[in-house]
Each structure stands twice: as structure tokens, then as C-alpha cells.
Amino acid sequence: MSGTSLDAVDMAVIETDGVEVTAFGPSGERKLTEATRNVCLAATDAAKSWGRGTPPPAVFAEAARAVADEHLAAAREFIAANAITALDLAGFHGQTVLHERPNEHRIGRTVQLGDGERLAQGLGIPVAYDFRTADVTAGGEGAPLAPIYHAALVRRSKLDLPVAVLNLGGVANITLITSDENALLGFDTGPANGMIDLLVQDQTGARCDLDGKLAAAGTVDEGALALLMAHPYFAASGPKSLDRFDFAFDPVRPLSLKDAVATLTAFTAEAISIAINGLSERPTRLIACGGGRHNPALMSEIRDRAGVPVTTAETEGWRGDAIEAEAFAYLAVRAVKGLPISFPGTTGVKAPMTGGRVSGVG
Numbered sequence: 001m002s003g004t005s006l007d008a009v010d011m012a013v014i015e016t017d018g019v020e021v022t023a024f025g026p027s028g029e030r031k032l033t034e035a036t037r038n039v040c041l042a043a044t045d046a047a048k049s050w051g052r053g054t055p056p057p058a059v060f061a062e063a064a065r066a067v068a069d070e071h072l073a074a075a076r077e078f079i080a081a082n083a084i085t086a087l088d089l090a091g092f093h094g095q096t097v098l099h100e101r102p103n104e105h106r107i108g109r110t111v112q113l114g115d116g117e118r119l120a121q122g123l124g125i126p127v128a129y130d131f132r133t134a135d136v137t138a139g140g141e142g143a144p145l146a147p148i149y150h151a152a153l154v155r156r157s158k159l160d161l162p163v164a165v166l167n168l169g170g171v172a173n174i175t176l177i178t179s180d181e182n183a184l185l186g187f188d189t190g191p192a193n194g195m196i197d198l199l200v201q202d203q204t205g206a207r208c209d210l211d212g213k214l215a216a217a218g219t220v221d222e223g224a225l226a227l228l229m230a231h232p233y234f235a236a237s238g239p240k241s242l243d244r245f246d247f248a249f250d251p252v253r254p255l256s257l258k259d260a261v262a263t264l265t266a267f268t269a270e271a272i273s274i275a276i277n278g279l280s281e282r283p284t285r286l287i288a289c290g291g292g293r294h295n296p297a298l299m300s301e302i303r304d305r306a307g308v309p310v311t312t313a314e315t316e317g318w319r320g321d322a323i324e325a326e327a328f329a330y331l332a333v334r335a336v337k338g339l340p341i342s343f344p345g346t347t348g349v350k351a352p353m354t355g356g357r358v359s360g361v362g
Contacts, residue, residue, distance in 0.1 A: 001093045001325040002067065004170035004244050005197055005291065006037045007207065009074040012325035013084065018333040021152050026082040027322035030074035036066045040095050043113060047098035048245070052109070060097070060113055067095045068115040072122040091332030092116050092129040093324075099243040101141055102348075108241075110142040120359030127359045128332035131341065134355035140347035141241035147175040147186035147346045148334070149327035157316055164276065164283035164308070167324070168292025170194035170244040172268060175346075176279050185280065186346040187238030190271030192292045194244030196264050203257050209265075212297025218262030227251035228267045234274050239348040268292070269301035276306055289313040289320045331356065 001010045009032065013025025032040075039062055046057035071092060079087070094114030102108035116129030132142040150165040154177050165175040172192035176185040196215075197208045209215055228251050233240065252260035276286070286308050292298050293312050303310045313320030331341050335356030343352045 001328050002032065002071070002095050003291075003324070004096055004194060005208070006032055006040055006095075007291075008032055009071055010322060010325040011074060011078045012319070012322040012329060013087070014326050014329050016152075016330055016333050018330065018337045018339050019152070021156055021326075021330065024319070024326075025084070026078070027319055027325065028078055028081070029321070030077060032070060036070045039063045039066045040097065040113070043095075044097045047111060050098070052106075060111070063095065063097070064113040064115045065118065067113055068118040068122075071114065072119055075123060087123075087125055089329075089332050089336060090119070090123060090125055090127045091131075091328035091330075091335075092119055092127050093131065093328045094129060099143065099241065101241045102136070102139060107139055108136045108142055110136050116357065117359050126336070128335040128356045129359070131328070131331055131335065131356045135342040135347050135349055135353065138349050138353060140342055140349035140353075141187075141239050142347060143188060143241040144173040144175070144186050144346060145331060145341055146173070146324065146327040147184050148341060148343070149323075149330045150175040150186075151177050151184055152330065153316075153318055153323075157318075159316070160284050162281040162283045164279070164286045166272065166286050166288045166290075166302075168192040168268075168288060168290035168298070169324070170197070171242050172272060172292070174272070174275050176281065176283060178281055184343055184345050185238065187240045187275070188242040189275035190233070190242065190268060191244060191247060191264070192268050192290065192298075193295070195247060195249070195267070196261055198244070199249065199252070199257075199260060199264065209261050209295065209297075212265070212295040214258050214261040215265040215295075215297035216262075218256065218258030218260070220266040221252070221255055221259055221263045224251040224255060224263050225266055225270065228263075229270060229274075234271065237278065239344075239346055241347075262297070265295075265298050266301050266305075268298060269305045272302055273305040273307060276308060283308055285309045285311055287311050287313060287316055287318075289318065289323045291321070293320055
């Protein structure tokens with residue numbers, strides 16, 4: 001899994017039948033090379049002006065090859081370093097460069113670049129990839145896809161229901177495993193690290209607000225926060241999904257960098273609070289995973305605004321940095337077995353449906 005932060009390839013091994021997770025193998029990451037990062041940034045920029053019904057930008061093919069080769073190099077190093085002797089299947093998410101949610105006039109669009117067949121040939125095992133396209137073609141949001149894996153983790157940990165799992169990546173998404181256990185709800189709540197990262201990168205050249213230091217030194221501008229929260233996305237009910245470029249920076253542009261970052265951090269937390277208040281059941285706890293849980297300022301804002309107890313993946317015995325990689329390993333097995341990976345309560349499709357393509361290797 002490589003996220004929209006364009007930071008690293010995350011890798012994890014699990015043992016699963018696509019329903020229960022029976023064992024966890026090693027996990028790790030390999031930082032993206034600057035060359036791959038740059039071509040993915042170019043593809044993301046090209047995607048912003050890519051008209052529907054027109055040929056894909058030429059840079060897409062170059063980026064797809066680079067992403068596959070980057071994942072192949074990462075996987076080979078990971079396999080060697082951990083003395084892994086046998087793998088049955090790999091799940092490969094690809095690099096998201098575009099995500100447009102559907103509306104009443106058109107289906108959505110989503111693009112995850114990466115050559116799954118190239119990766120399969122290099123690894124010598126089947127690779128499941130392109131997990132989102134089938135859902136979007138069927139009228140779904142195409143995201144989030146991790147909820148079914150979150151449910152498997154909650155089930156394995158025997159947690160009291162209802163429980164909510166919060167992923168803090170470029171965008172934040174929440175999963176509610178209801179007291180019914182068979183009912184699964186999930187949607188994107190709003191930005192997580194994405195807007196903060198983009199602002200910090202633009203103004204300082206750094207990749208992120210490391211340890212939340214800028215946010216902690218700034219003051220939340222309540223007027224700017226109110227303008228951000230006035231976006232119509234928050235009035236819509238789930239299922240719903242976002243691209244990290246869906247919100248404008250205009251409300252925070254007049255602010256100092258510290259105050260702008262503090263306000264965007266509060267924006268993430270306030271959007272999560274609105275999401276929790278709109279859930280069909282009040283969760284007994286909110287379990288945070290993803291990179292954003294390493295940001296003390298963000299976690300403090302979430303705890304102040306969530307209105308429910310907030311824990312982290314590690315508190316529950318989970319691997320917080322590996323969950324998304326684990327999720328796509330899990331989804332890969334479900335794709336091979338024809339089990340559903342998206343649901344009416346998570347992406348808005350009419351019925352549970354499987355997805356993904358599987359390479360012909362193996």
C-alpha cells in the first residue's frame with residue numbers, strides 16, 4: 001500500500017481465508033524514491049485537468065510502471081530481510097492520483113496507478129489489484145474499502161460492540177461495526193493529514209507537521225474553521241468519499257503558518273466529531289490507526305471533540321502502521337474467492353459486491 005502522502009510503500013503479511021485472520025507475519029515499509037514520487041506528483045497534477053471521455057494523460061503509463069517497479073523493489077527487499085520462503089498471493093492497491101465521487105448526474109471516477117501484471121511477473125505469484133473500479137462502475141463511491149477488514153480485526157479482538165475504527169491517512173475514514181455485527185457502515189469523514197501536509201510542503205518544503213509542533217504552537221481561528229465546516233459535504237449522509245483536493249485552502253490563507261496548521265488540525269477533528277454524531281449508534285470507543293495517530297496535536301483535538309473514548313490501534317494489540325497494507329492483503333484473498341469487498345453501507349452500492357482483478361501468474 002502506498003498512500004496519497006507519497007511517503008513509502010507499506011508491506012505486511014497475514015494468514016487469512018478471507019473471513020478470519022489467523023496469523024500475522026512481518027510488516028515494514030520502504031521509502032519511495034524521489035524519482036517515483038516526482039512522476040506520481042506529475043500524474044496527480046495531470047489528473048486534475050483530465051477531462052472525462054478524453055485519453056488518459058501520457059504520464060499515467062509512466063507512473064504506473066514506476067509504481068509497480070517501486071513496489072517490486074520494496075517487496076524483494078522485504079522478503080529477503082524477513083527470510084520469507086513462501087507467499088501465495090499479493091494485494092496491490094496502486095497509487096491514487098484521482099478520486100471523484102458520484103453524483104446524481106454521473107458515476108464517479110477513481111484512478112489507482114500501478115501495473116499489477118508487471119508486479120506479478122516480477123514476484124512470481126498472483127497479484128490482486130484494481131480494487132475500486134468495479135464498485136465505481138456500479139455506481140458506488142469506490143471508498144472506503146477497509147471496513148470489512150476493520151470488522152475482522154474487531155471480531156478477532158472480541159471487542160464489545162458497537163466499535164468505530166478511524167483511519168487517519170491523507171483523508172480520514174470511519175468504520176462503524178454495529179451491535180448487530182452484520183451491519184457495516186463506513187465513509188470518509190473529511191481531510192486527515194492531506195491538507196496539513198500540502199500546506200506545510202508548500203510553505204516550508206517539509207513533508208508534514210512533524211509531531212504536530214506547528215499546530216501545537218498555533219491558535220485555532222474559529223472563523224476560518226467555521227468556513228471550512230460550511231462545506232456541503234458535511235451535510236450529506238454516508239456513504240460518501242473524498243479526494244484530498246476537495247477542500248479549498250482559502251479560509252486559512254490569511255493566517256500565519258502555525259495558526260493555519262492549528263486550524264486545519266482542528267478541522268480534521270471537528271469533521272470526525274460531526275461524523276460520530278451522525279452514526280446510527282454511539283460507539284463504545286474510537287480506535288485510531290494510520291499515520292495521523294502519531295501527531296499528538298491531532299490526537300489531542302480528536303479526543304477533545306470526539307465525545308467518545310479514543311484509543312489507538314496499539315492499545316488494542318493491532319499494528320497501526322500496517323493496517324492498510326494488511327487490509328489489501330485481506331481484500332486480495334476475498335477478491336480471489338469472489339467474496340464481497342464493498343457494501344451498501346460503505347460505498348453505497350446496491351448490493352454487496354466483490355472487486356479487483358487478479359493477474360494470471362501462478
